[in-house]
Amino acid sequence: xxxxxxxxxxxxxxxxxxxxxxxxxxxxxxxxxxxxxxxxxxxxxxxxxxxxxxxxxxxxxxxxxxxxxxxxxxxxxxxxxxxxxxxxxxxxxxxxxxxxxxxxxxxxxxxxxxxxxxxxxxxxxxxxxxxxxxxxxxxxxxxxxxxxxxxxxxxxxx
Numbered sequence: 001x002x003x004x005x006x007x008x009x010x011x012x013x014x015x016x017x018x019x020x021x022x023x024x025x026x027x028x029x030x031x032x033x034x035x036x037x038x039x040x041x042x043x044x045x046x047x048x049x050x051x052x053x054x055x056x057x058x059x060x061x062x063x064x065x066x067x068x069x070x071x072x073x074x075x076x077x078x079x080x081x082x083x084x085x086x087x088x089x090x091x092x093x094x095x096x097x098x099x100x101x102x103x104x105x106x107x108x109x110x111x112x113x114x115x116x117x118x119x120x121x122x123x124x125x126x127x128x129x130x131x132x133x134x135x136x137x138x139x140x141x142x143x144x145x146x147x148x149x150x151x152x153x154x155x156x157x158x
Contacts, residue, residue: 010040037139038065039100046117046146047153055079055124057115057132061106069138071106072095078130080119087112097137108125110154123149 043058064067083094088147098113100106108114115132124130129145136142 028127035067037067037069041144044146055117066102068102069100073135076132079117083116
């Protein structure tokens with residue numbers, strides 16, 4: 001009987017420890033769901049538009065966190081409509097969002113993905129700055145400015 005009691009107690013104790021290790025109060029899951037990415041914008045610019053009604057914008061978004069995010073839209077007072085575009089096989093098309101991986105980056109650059117400003121309200125000139133709001137799925141809105149550079153401006157890649 002003594003041996004049986006010891007065995008039952010050991011099983012009960014082991015089961016309790018296993019269940020305690022597996023149980024959660026939900027706070028760890030909530031922390032992951034509520035975590036916000038740490039995003040930084042750099043290298044932003046807009047080449048001086050050649051046409052009066054449209055322009056492109058370029059920048060890099062660096063994610064210094066272990067939480068992925070998405071760029072879902074861009075807004076600006078300078079334009080009646082702003083779209084985000086990708087270029088694949090030399091064809092440009094609008095997309096709904098761009099992924100920004102955890103500990104990664106999103107590069108919007110000439111010849112690739114970019115911001116497209118349509119229906120410009122005024123043609124920006126070299127030396128001016130264009131205010132934009134970048135809308136992210138998790139990080140919310142980040143405001144930044146795109147300095148207007150010469151039409152031929154093409155920064156060196158890092």
